[in-house]
Amino acid sequence: MKNKFTIAGIQLSFSAKPEENEKKTLNWVKKAAKKGAQIICLPELYRTQYFCQKEDFSLFDLAETIPGPSTKTFQKAAKENKVAIVLPIFEKRAAGVYHNSVVMIDADGSILGIYRKMHIPDDPAFYEKYYFTPGDLGFKAFKTKFGKVGSLICWDQWYPEGARITALQGASVLFYPTAIGWHPAEKERYGKAQQESWITIQRAHAIANGVYVCSVNRIGLEQPVKEQAGIEFWGNSFICDPQGVVIAEASSDKEEIILAEVDLKHLETIRRNWPFLRDRRIDAYSDITKRFLD
Numbered sequence: 566m567k568n569k570f571t572i573a574g575i576q577l578s579f580s581a582k583p584e585e586n587e588k589k590t591l592n593w594v595k596k597a598a599k600k601g602a603q604i605i606c607l608p609e610l611y612r613t614q615y616f617c618q619k620e621d622f623s624l625f626d627l628a629e630t631i632p633g634p635s636t637k638t639f640q641k642a643a644k645e646n647k648v649a650i651v652l653p654i655f656e657k658r659a660a661g662v663y664h665n666s667v668v669m670i671d672a673d674g675s676i677l678g679i680y681r682k683m684h685i686p687d688d689p690a691f692y693e694k695y696y697f698t699p700g701d702l703g704f705k706a707f708k709t710k711f712g713k714v715g716s717l718i719c720w721d722q723w724y725p726e727g728a729r730i731t732a733l734q735g736a737s738v739l740f741y742p743t744a745i746g747w748h749p750a751e752k753e754r755y756g757k758a759q760q761e762s763w764i765t766i767q768r769a770h771a772i773a774n775g776v777y778v779c780s781v782n783r784i785g786l787e788q789p790v791k792e793q794a795g796i797e798f799w800g801n802s803f804i805c806d807p808q809g810v811v812i813a814e815a816s817s818d819k820e821e822i823i824l825a826e827v828d829l830k831h832l833e834t835i836r837r838n839w840p841f842l843r844d845r846r847i848d849a850y851s852d853i854t855k856r857f858l859d
Contacts, residue, residue, distance in 0.1 A: 567711065568829045568830050569826055569828050569829070570603045570604065570712050572602065572603070572604045572606070572738055572777070572804065572826075572827055573602030573606070573779075573822055573823060574606045574781035575590070575597055575607055575608070575822055576608065576781060576802040576823070577589070577590060577607075577783060577820050578783060578785035578820060579608075579611070580614070581614055586611065587611075587638060590607060591638060591639070594639070594648070594650065595642070597824070598646035598648045601824065603649065603710075604711055604712070604714060606651035606716070608653065608742055609665070609718055609719050609783075611635075611652075612627075612629075612635060613627050613655065615796060617690075617695070618789050618795070619692065619789060619790050620692050624696070625696070627655055628655045628657035630657050631666070631679060635652060635654050636652065639652050640670055640674040643672055644674030648672055651669060651716050652667065652668045654666055655696075656679075662698050665685070665696075665719075666700075666718075667680040667681075667740075667742065672709065672711070678707055680702060680717070681699075682697060682700050682717075683699060683704070683717075684720045684721050684724055685699050690748065690796055693720070704717070704731045704734070705734070706736035712738065712829070713736055713737055714740060715731035715734065716742065717740075717741055718741070718742055722770070725769070725773065728773070729773070732842075733842075736776060737829060738777045738778070738779060739778045741767060741781065743781060743802075746796040746799050747796065749796075756799075764803065764811075768805050771806065771808070771809050772807070775807045775842065776807055777804065777805065777832070779804045779825075780802055780804075781823075782799065782815075783800070784800040784819070784820065785798055785818075786798075800816055802823055804823055806825075806835075808835055808839075812825045813825040
């Protein structure tokens with residue numbers, strides 16, 4: 566473990582061809598490694614377009630096992646490029662049991678573990694409850710060659726509890742592979758507020774927990790159902806430090822790599838001055854496990 570290491574997020578657009586997406590993403594991982602990245606995060610469900618815009622029985626065929634095509638490809642890439650990879654996949658666990666998952670691959674190509682998305686949304690064109698079983702592995706941190714990090718997935722980013730529990734396990738970075746965008750008809754009226762809320766909540770996780778946050782989105786309009794308007798993914802992937810300062814940010818419409826240095830001494834300095842973890846009243850939080858307090 567070193568005091569400093571470099572993290573990266575790869576913001577991409579995706580086609581309807583899984584093998585094409587895999588090959589393309591692999592090339593971008595190599596680019597990121599050449600730029601000095603040591604831990605690289607891909608967007609949510611990197612191998613496909615965002616298929617949850619409709620409920621279609623046949624789309625379960627897109628799921629893959631662990632180990633499977635993606636793990637095989639990116640374990641090899643991790644070892645060859647000496648990088649750790651946050652690999653989000655549509656996981657086939659068993660017949661009829663599927664998850665939205667992350668496989669954490671270390672720089673030697675080994676699989677450190679799996680995180681399964683805990684919070685599953687169900688909104689218009691985000692019909693994830695049809696496809697994904699809620700995660701049952703809890704929140705997790707992984708000790709990579711470079712540092713201890715955690716990953717949550719997209720809808721998880723709205724919940725401070727997941728960020729807190731992951732940070733309490735020693736993660737210095739929270740990765741959020743993401744697929745978030747606008748319903749085109751709502752963009753003009755609600756778009757700015759929606760995007761700012763998304764950025765603000767994740768910067769708040771960084772501040773409240775004294776960690777770095779790396780959120781990695783996709784770009785482009787995806788319209789798998791011609792009768793529907795589709796989703797315009799808004800990009801704007803970013804990395805912020807433990808004070809919530811944005812230190813790397815992508816555009817709204819370009820494929821690109823965001824890079825930033827994680828400095829554990831800076832993290833400790835912030836936590837010494839803002840000792841939120843020290844001052845937590847763990848004796849007074851039992852009500853957090855209740856749905857609502859009447």
